[in-house]
Amino acid sequence: MSGASPQSPAQAIVIGASAGAVQALLAILPALPASFPLPVLVVVHVPPDRDNVMVPLLQTKCRLIVKEAEDKEPVVGGTIYFAPSDYHLLVEADGSLSLSTDEPVNYSRPSIDVLFESAADAFGEGLVGAILTGANHDGAAGLKALAEAGGVAIVEDPAAAHSQAMPLSALEACPTAAVMTLDAIASYLSSLGTAR
Amino acid sequence: MPEAVVDLEIQLLLEALYQRYHYDFRHYARASIKRRLVQARDQLGYATISAMQDRVLHDASMLPRLLDYLTVQVSEMFRDPTYFRALREKVLPHLKTYPSLKVWIAGSSTGEEVYSLAILFKEEGLYDRTLFYATDINPEALAAAEAGVYALDRIRKFTENHQKSGGRSSLSDYYTAAYGRAVFDKSLRERVVFSDHSLVTDAVFAEMHLISCRNVMIYFDRPLQDRAIGLFRDSLARKGFLGLGSKESLRFSAHAGGFSDFVPGEKIYQRREP
Incomplete structure (x- = not known):
């Protein structure tokens, strides 16, 4: 459960980012190859009244399908799903997605913890999760749950992050997580699901 | 464990x-x-x-x-103001042609949406001919809805939403502030029936012109969503309207054919005749 070497084939990726998310995600998601076989689920903190601007932006930059997650849709490989603003995004045991308007967690809706914890339940050791830049501590409990379920935990190198509070909290909660730069995360994720 | x-x-x-x-x-x-x-x-x-x-x-x-x-879900008055604007500008003009109206707020929780619709109908001159049914499965939520008392610190957001919805009056006309709470006027609930009803186990109880059920379907699995949508279809009058949450859709529903898109961006549907 530690380091970046999955015990079993990866089934899904989860990513959480807050302040500085745009640049961080631009360094990772466009790098994923067109043949990337896994689904990628992303929570970015955005103000509740605003539409998620990440989706149209990344659609123009990525080789994969980028979309806002819809309630009860099955996750499909090679697709990047973003949580809609003002909704939590959760993964059901059958691998479908659901949304909720439950109260904010860590003052956030969507919350990274909510996605990571439910995804850890659904995918167990088949899950790879990364906590990127951010100025709060959302995602720390989620990354810990992911690691405890046998998944691969990754944290953006706090020293290089735009905002280091979120990576630092994640590392504190989950000290076994692999610390990587954005470039290293991009190449590690790109290698997943290819012939090994 | x-x-x-x-x-x-x-x-x-x-x-x-x-x-x-x-x-x-x-x-x-x-x-x-x-x-x-x-x-x-x-x-x-x-x-x-x-x-x-x-x-x-x-x-x-x-x-x-x-x-x-x-x-219990956390809601706001006039949550998603564009939804209420669409009701005001596109749906209510149709409802004005009826001598009497029935509106069902399904899953009314602590009542924010009930008061929002009551105010909207008052502003548009339809309140007096409308009967509202507010239903939920949680008796304590129903009691809170009937009381219509909200923390004063939530009112700023409610007021902002109301204005964005195209509100023709001031929200402050409808409540009295005291001891950190806003108490909504009882004239808003004179025509509201608060009642225990389950979308899971209960049946049709009246013929509705508008059903508003937002952010309830997302808590259901697919088969249960289908049951609830079927119940809505059977509860709607001819050409009646159904409003869902902004991230909910009939697209994958077994009953999708029973409705047509009325205001697609706001998830407002109209019952289609068989």
Whole structure:
């Protein structure tokens, strides 16, 4: 459960980012190859009244399908799903997605913890999760749950992050997580699901 | 404790709630139910969900506390102001042609949407000919809805939403502020019937011109969504309207053919004639 070497084939990726998310995600998601076989689920903190601007932006930059997650849709490989603003995004045991308007967690809706914890339940050791830049501590409990379920935990190198509070909290909660730069995360994720 | 055991405990608890009290959460989207029950277990101080089940089976006074975790959603007045603007500008002009109207707020929770619609109908001159049904499965939420008292610190957001919805009056016309609370005027609920009704187990009870049920379907699994949407279709008058939450859709529903898009961006549908 530690380091970046999955015990079993990866089934899904989860990513959480807050302040500085745009640049961080631009360094990772466009790098994923067109043949990337896994689904990628992303929570970015955005103000509740605003539409998620990440989706149209990344659609123009990525080789994969980028979309806002819809309630009860099955996750499909090679697709990047973003949580809609003002909704939590959760993964059901059958691998479908659901949304909720439950109260904010860590003052956030969507919350990274909510996605990571439910995804850890659904995918167990088949899950790879990364906590990127951010100025709060959302995602720390989620990354810990992911690691405890046998998944691969990754944290953006706090020293290089735009905002280091979120990576630092994640590392504190989950000290076994692999610390990587954005470039290293991009190449590690790109290698997943290819012939090994 | 292994997650598989927690999942089994949850399944058993939901079965127990159904058999003992006829509250049926068995077809609610499970990931969210799990979060809530784990939260209930931790906050109410139980070592396991099984221990919580033991308590609720033998002590009915535990039920309301558990229902609060399982059902209550946080809403706002005029949440998604563009939805209310679409009702105001596109749907209400149709409703004005009817001599009397029935509106159903399904899953009314603590009443924010009920008061929003009552104010909208007053502003548009339709209130006096409308009967509103506000239904929920949680008796405490229904009581709170009927009381119409909200924390004063929420009013700024409500007011902002109301203005964005195209409000023709001032929200402050409708409440009295006292001791940190806003008490909404009882004239807003003169024509509201608050009632216990379950989309899971209950049936059609009146013929509606508008049903507003927002951010309830997302808590249901697909089969239960289909049941609820079927119930709405059967409850609607000819060419009646159905409003769903901004991230809800009939697209994947077994009853999609029973409705046409009326205001697609706002998830407002109209019953299609067979």
